[in-house]
Amino acid sequence: MNAMARHVEGMLRLQKMGSVTFDYGNNIRTFAFQQGVKDAYDFLDLYQPISVHCFAKGAGRSAGWRSLAIQPILP
Secondary structure (H helix, E strand, O other), X not given: OHHHHHHHHHHHHHHHOOOXXXXXXXXXXXXXXXXXXXXXXXXXXXXXXXXXHHHHOOOOHHHOHHHHOOOOOOO
């Protein structure tokens, strides 16, 4: 898990340089946080913006309640 923490630290450095940074849904931010990377959640997971966008369009109705609690970030 130490490798995941180092990976997230690298992702955070890239984000500070202007890169678009996201978690692909493999929970790497949680593992990094558990290893002491306090700002591991400073970037979003990929699922959140895509799911909100889909729910706003009417897709994914079975879990549509999730879109009510998340601020949409995609047009």
